[in-house]
Amino acid sequence: MGIFGPLAAGCVAALLVILLSRGVKRESLPRGSRQWVEYGLALKIVSAAFFPASAFVSYAAFQASPDQQVLALSIAAGFWAATIYLAYEFYFVRLSYDEDYIYHQTPLRRLRRIPWDAVKAVRYSPTTQAYTLKTAGHGDVSISPYADGHEAFIAQIHTRLNHTPPAP
16 A cells, blocks of 8 residues: 555545535524534534544554554554543533623633623734634633634624734
């Protein structure tokens, strides 16, 4: 199989990321009096699929020869770290907003109710490929471009800050 196996796997992974990013909805999802910025079903399914994939990689790592076991276990640990992070981000981080506040909650942090006038800036980082909302006294809020409604939320921030949004 040579180089074609890894090359095909890389192409499939790239195609999957392209398809997932094209499925992101621009508008916020209304529920009650709030607009929600959250991950769609496709990304949640991908996140759930990482659990059996990580288990398989772990199984394979334990079958590795003794001279390659450290590398194999390191790769398995990387898979588990990514799996846990994706599940945390996709299922447990909450971001919504209304006319008065931005609401942000994670399992490691209490619910933050951020007044719009506390928002100082929003920046896009090509390195992390995410937006960061800078606030006065409320900490930073990370906004993924893979979350449904992120574009409407970023536009709302720029409207309130009275300037045009940066191109990612």
